[in-house]
Amino acid sequence: MWTTFLARALAIGISLPLAMGIGGATTPRPVVIQQSLYAALQKAETFAEQGEFRQAVAYADFVLNPRVLRVRLDLSGVVTSQRADAEAAVVKAAKAWEDSLGNEVEIRFVTGGVSAVRIGFRSDLKVWGADAAGHLVWSRNVVQIGDDYSAQVSADMTLRTLSPGGRCLTLDNMTHAALHEFGHVFGLNDSHWVGDIMGPQDLNRPITKISERELTPLREVRREAQSIVHLAEWVESSATLFAPR
Numbered sequence: 001m002w003t004t005f006l007a008r009a010l011a012i013g014i015s016l017p018l019a020m021g022i023g024g025a026t027t028p029r030p031v032v033i034q035q036s037l038y039a040a041l042q043k044a045e046t047f048a049e050q051g052e053f054r055q056a057v058a059y060a061d062f063v064l065n066p067r068v069l070r071v072r073l074d075l076s077g078v079v080t081s082q083r084a085d086a087e088a089a090v091v092k093a094a095k096a097w098e099d100s101l102g103n104e105v106e107i108r109f110v111t112g113g114v115s116a117v118r119i120g121f122r123s124d125l126k127v128w129g130a131d132a133a134g135h136l137v138w139s140r141n142v143v144q145i146g147d148d149y150s151a152q153v154s155a156d157m158t159l160r161t162l163s164p165g166g167r168c169l170t171l172d173n174m175t176h177a178a179l180h181e182f183g184h185v186f187g188l189n190d191s192h193w194v195g196d197i198m199g200p201q202d203l204n205r206p207i208t209k210i211s212e213r214e215l216t217p218l219r220e221v222r223r224e225a226q227s228i229v230h231l232a233e234w235v236e237s238s239a240t241l242f243a244p245r
């Protein structure tokens with residue numbers, strides 16, 4: 001096959017109930033960001049220093065995610081009476097993430113073709129044996145095709161529709177869960193703070209707004225990645241301007 005997976009860049013994750021510690025970085029980094037984003041950023045910087053801008057941009061894109069994130073919504077696991085809320089929750093979460101990222105990413109719902117994210121529903125859901133409001137399995141990697149490099153992301157999201165006691169989860173319950181799982185797609189880790197989008201959900205007090213505490217570090221790491229993309233574009237245009245005569 002003409003596709004080569006760069007094993008070093010491969011990052012696979014599943015959502016965990018608690019924040020996991022990160023180590024190995026020389027600079028202290030906030031735990032809310034997935035370590036693989038910093039690792040990709042470091043590779044992007046190294047490639048840029050070496051003048052390998054295609055690789056540098058691919059690793060920066062690993063951090064930035066696709067500009068258009070194609071999402072396929074599968075409502076078959078939801079009872080008819082709850083479908084409107086289930087769909088509204090996902091649409092609301094997608095819009096909140098687009099707004100929070102300054103519309104740098106478009107979350108586009110598609111019914112056919114290739115999609116990076118699949119979202120399904122289940123009446124009950126357990127992660128590591130514990131009741132969970134949502135679950136995400138994702139992978140992010142840099143792929144080489146010939147001389148070209150690109151970042152790819154794929155994720156499978158499951159959202160829960162019934163409480164452990166069997167009552168229908170509300171629009172806000174499902175919105176919190178969808179916001180949380182999209183947070184993993186964009187590179188956030190679990191938090192142990194009840195009150196954070198990335199924290200455990202209190203079903204009586206779901207959170208429907210992403211906190212600045214969570215957004216600021218994500219915006220910072222994205223700015224760093226964007227500066228590498230801009231540098232690559234600048235060098236490319238300069239190389240043309242100052243081509244040897």
Ligand SMILES: [Zn+2]
Pocket residue numbers: 015016017180184189190198
């Ligand atoms: Zn999680």
